[in-house]
Amino acid sequence: MARLSAPLTVQQAVVRAQELLASAEGRRVIIGIAGAPGCGKSTLTQAVAKAVADSVTVGMDGFHLAHSVLSARGDVASKGAIDTFDGVGYVALLRRIRADGPEVVWAPEFRRAVEDAIAGAIPVEPLHRLVITEGNYLLVEEDPWGEVAELCDEIWYLDVPEQRRVRWLVRRHVRFGRSRREAYARATRGSDGINARLVESTRERADVIVLHEERALKDPVVEDPATHDLAPDDGSGDDTARDDTAPDDQAPGEEAP
Numbered sequence: 001m002a003r004l005s006a007p008l009t010v011q012q013a014v015v016r017a018q019e020l021l022a023s024a025e026g027r028r029v030i031i032g033i034a035g036a037p038g039c040g041k042s043t044l045t046q047a048v049a050k051a052v053a054d055s056v057t058v059g060m061d062g063f064h065l066a067h068s069v070l071s072a073r074g075d076v077a078s079k080g081a082i083d084t085f086d087g088v089g090y091v092a093l094l095r096r097i098r099a100d101g102p103e104v105v106w107a108p109e110f111r112r113a114v115e116d117a118i119a120g121a122i123p124v125e126p127l128h129r130l131v132i133t134e135g136n137y138l139l140v141e142e143d144p145w146g147e148v149a150e151l152c153d154e155i156w157y158l159d160v161p162e163q164r165r166v167r168w169l170v171r172r173h174v175r176f177g178r179s180r181r182e183a184y185a186r187a188t189r190g191s192d193g194i195n196a197r198l199v200e201s202t203r204e205r206a207d208v209i210v211l212h213e214e215r216a217l218k219d220p221v222v223e224d225p226a227t228h229d230l231a232p233d234d235g236s237g238d239d240t241a242r243d244d245t246a247p248d249d250q251a252p253g254e255e256a257p
Helices: 011-022 042-052 066-071 087-099 147-150 163-174 180-188 191-202
Strands: 028-032 055-059 105-111 114-124 130-133 154-159 208-210 221-223 231-232
Touching: 011 028, 011 042, 011 130, 011 154, 011 208, 028 087, 028 147, 042 130, 042 154, 055 114, 087 105, 087 130, 087 147, 130 180, 163 180, 163 221
Parallel strands: 028 130, 028 154, 055 130, 154 208
Antiparallel strands: 105 114, 221 231
């Protein structure tokens, strides 16, 4: 299908996935979903997978270098940066999926409970006609990432207002044990902020822009006393309070911090 100039809503994106599969005449279709950390890629992926039969999701995050490797290199603080992934391995997996052979292709999956990828966790079976793969760096031009676009039928970029994305990301980090101040610093000035700027620079390479539907931002915003920047606050005094407008932050295959 032709590259779209007008952005789609999430529901329109789901319909587009169905149309791509219908027009493929039995051929396997691969859709990539890119976007900055915390923008809701896993949620969009799940919405598409739920609507399309015989689909499976494979996350780029399964190709995180092992935590022990990052620790030995002194790179734990930058976990999630582009050089903390096995990009060559990810491209090799997509080639196998693209080949659409008779065998099951086993993909790894990142699991937050152990902060590591688990090999052979996701079976991509011959019956799977739609494969959805998501991650931060699918639209990066430099090798090996530049090959991803050639292996996908389309790559979508999920666009979310920055303040909302940061709020969701802070909530996720708090839920996994960081203080609100640490979470906000990481999301805006730390590794997540740096990674987000790289990902946002690749937006124009996408075949489709998907806009997350506007919803009321229920939470008040307060200033971070250390920086006078806008920092999210749910107003309840409970850092772990759930934001019902946020994507599912524990979905398999989501981007890791």
